Amino acid sequence: MAGNREFFYRRLHSLLGVIPVGIFLTQHLVVNYFATRGPEAFNRAASFMVNLPFRYFLEIFIIFLPLLFHAIYGLYIAFTAQNNVSRYGYFRNWMFMLQRLTGVITLIFVTWHVWETRVRAALGVEVNYDMMANIVDNPFMLGFYIVGIVSTVFHFANGLWSFCVSWGLTVTPRSQQIFTYVTMAIFVALSIVGIRAILAFA
């Protein structure tokens, strides 16, 4: 078994994408949604999150390390695929390609987003409604954020589908079909939550 880590890494990659990264993403989008209730509501919610006890511990072990592993190993997975949707234009093959494409877009978006918010916060800038309002004041950045959010949510929702297959939860074609509908409903619902929140800053 020595030197035979691929199975473990793949399963870890699949698990971390849902727990904790996917759960964190959902929570993050829900907290952002406070922006639709006005600047004060958002600032209260943001300061609640910022002032959570064990904040750095939570950030490192719930967000950064799992995200880092998922991102780096995911990039490796994405670049070992040889996409062939032009020859095999089946639905799942498109989803396979989109999962890898949105993964790369999400990585670019999240890197930028962490730099713009979390790193600047560490350098002393306060994270609040005005910070985001200033960012999305630029229509190009608003567009970038919308693309980033939709791509992230798609990657999560479709990843949830492959998580169910990879762990042997959905075995029959029927259950996989139903889960396609369920995860696409999650994609639509979370996209609405995310886009409404970002538009509340604009």
Add this chain to the structure above:
Amino acid sequence: MSEKKTIRLIVTRQDRPDSAPYEEEFEIPYRPNMNVISALMEIRRNPVNAKGEKTTPVTWDMNCLEEVCGACSMVINGKPRQSCTALIDKLEQPIRLEPMRTFPVVRDLQVDRSRMFDSLKKVKAWIPIDGTYDLGPGPRMPERKRQWAYELSKCMTCGVCLEACPNVNSKSNFIGPAPLSQVRLFNAHPTGAMHKAERLEAIMGDGGLANCGNSQNCVQSCPKGIPLTTSIAALNREATIQMFRNFFGSDEV
């Protein structure tokens, strides 16, 4: 008699395993009920290309001629399939023939599928019945299960699923869907189940089960209609259980 009908074929050819591929066009007389193999045989009988130049006959693999051996697989009009069941009347012309490039090309349309047979050895796709003493008759298999297993046993190691899979390529060492589904078949057999864990361990190794990216091209492409993605998902479940057994311990060795 009707006027002379012809068939146009564009064949991707390659003279040596390491030489560059090139296309050659052929125009051959039409006969009713031809398949791609009889068209290739016509080229072999009279190796003259569409420009009227004499050329070498096209090389390809074939054996059973009834879609059970898998040897004559090639890419026909963009899709991998068996050339024996590819009927000329049902194909759009010019008919484009290419080798399945996922495998090393030996010459023209002939490829080397050795990696698939190596994978079958790796996953122990057989039922050991030889011993130093008479093992006696094996346990009976319920008829319903036999019928179910028969579907999985239709695999002819043709390589179409590997050709269609985006994760089987020179950048990865994924063994592909066919040998994985064979693990499910032999693990389902009452005697074969005695080596269930060994087979699962084999596909939980490098290049194994976890490399599947769920593009599901395999199940769409399989000429035998084998439920390959169901096999993979079922094995994922078995592997999950095996993983916990290995880590936490179990008496089911």
